[in-house]
Amino acid sequence: MLKLCDVKDASQSVWLVSPKVTVGRSSQCDMTLADSSVAKLHIEILVNGEELELHNLAGAGHVAVNGKLVDGHCKLGRNDRVQLGERNLAVIDPKITRIKAAGAGANVSWALRANHPAIVGRVYPVRETSVVGRSDECDLTFAMSHLSRRHARLEVREGLLFVLDLGSANGTFLNNQRITESRVRRGDELRFDSLSFSVVGPADDLNKTTVRQAVSPTPEAASATAVHSGAGSSSGALAQLRDSGMPNRTAGGATSAGYPMPAQGGGVGKWLWLPVLAAIAIAGFLVARSQGAL
Numbered sequence: 001m002l003k004l005c006d007v008k009d010a011s012q013s014v015w016l017v018s019p020k021v022t023v024g025r026s027s028q029c030d031m032t033l034a035d036s037s038v039a040k041l042h043i044e045i046l047v048n049g050e051e052l053e054l055h056n057l058a059g060a061g062h063v064a065v066n067g068k069l070v071d072g073h074c075k076l077g078r079n080d081r082v083q084l085g086e087r088n089l090a091v092i093d094p095k096i097t098r099i100k101a102a103g104a105g106a107n108v109s110w111a112l113r114a115n116h117p118a119i120v121g122r123v124y125p126v127r128e129t130s131v132v133g134r135s136d137e138c139d140l141t142f143a144m145s146h147l148s149r150r151h152a153r154l155e156v157r158e159g160l161l162f163v164l165d166l167g168s169a170n171g172t173f174l175n176n177q178r179i180t181e182s183r184v185r186r187g188d189e190l191r192f193d194s195l196s197f198s199v200v201g202p203a204d205d206l207n208k209t210t211v212r213q214a215v216s217p218t219p220e221a222a223s224a225t226a227v228h229s230g231a232g233s234s235s236g237a238l239a240q241l242r243d244s245g246m247p248n249r250t251a252g253g254a255t256s257a258g259y260p261m262p263a264q265g266g267g268v269g270k271w272l273w274l275p276v277l278a279a280i281a282i283a284g285f286l287v288a289r290s291q292g293a294l
Contacts, residue, residue: 037085052076
C-alpha cells in the first residue's frame with residue numbers, strides 16, 4: 001500500500017486507500033496541512049489498488065507533479081513528487097522508502113488529537129503559529145457554529161506550546177479551566193467551546209533523570225527491620241556454633257550434633273528412666289527364677 005508524505009516530515013502523512021483521499025487546509029480533509037499557501041480543499045486522489053489519479057481542486061497554477069503544473073487531473077505513481085502551494089509531498093512505498101520525521105526540536109512535534117465524535121481520532125499538527133476558528137482563513141478551520149471566526153491561537157516558543165484566546169464568545173478551556181493565555185503540556189485537554197482535543201507533544205525535560213526524594217521509614221517499618229535484624233543475628237550465632245563443632249540445643253531437647261541433651265527442669269528426664277528400671281527388674285526376676293533362686 002502506498003502513502004502520501006510530507007518530504008520534510010514523515011509524521012505528516014496519509015495512507016492512499018480507496019475510494020479517495022483529500023488533502024487541504026480544512027480539518028475535514030484526510031490529510032490536513034496547516035499552511036496558508038494550501039487551499040481549504042486543495043486536491044483529491046482517486047485510489048483503485050495502486051492506480052492513483054490526482055484531481056486539482058484549487059485552480060490553475062496551484063498544483064505541480066514532478067515539477068509540471070497540473071490544472072485538471074493526472075496519473076500518480078510511486079516516487080512522484082506533488083507540490084501544493086509551498087508544501088512538497090511524495091508518493092512512497094513505506095516498505096522501500098523511508099522519510100525521516102522532523103527532529104524533536106521542530107515545531108511539528110506538537111499536535112492536537114480530536115476528541116469530538118464527528119472527527120474523533122484525527123490528528124492536527126501545530127506549526128509555529130496556528131490560528132483555530134470557523135473562518136476559512138484560519139490555519140485549523142472547523143465548521144462549528146459555536147466557534148468564533150478566529151477563536152484562539154497556538155504558538156510554539158522555544159519548543160514549548162502556548163494557547164491564547166482571541167476574545168472568543170464561548171471561551172477557550174485548558175483542563176476544564178477557562179483561560180486567556182496559558183502554557184500547554186502533553187496530555188492536557190484543550191477545548192475551544194465544546195470542541196475538545198488531547199495535546200500530543202514531547203514530555204518536559206525528557207533528557208533529565210528525575211531524582212525521587214528519600215522516604216523516611218515509618219515506626220512500624222523500623223520495628224519490622226529490627227525484628228528481622230534480631231532474627232538474622234540469632235541465625236548467625238547458630239551458624240557459628242555449628243562451625244565450631246559445639247552442639248546447640250534445638251526444639252525437643254535435641255542438638256544439631258544429633259545426640260540428646262538433658263531436659264531443663266529434670267522432672268521429665270526422671271520419668272523417662274522408669275520404664276528402663278522396670279525392664280531391668282523383670283529381667284532379673286526371670287533369671288533368678290530360672291536358676292531356682294526363687
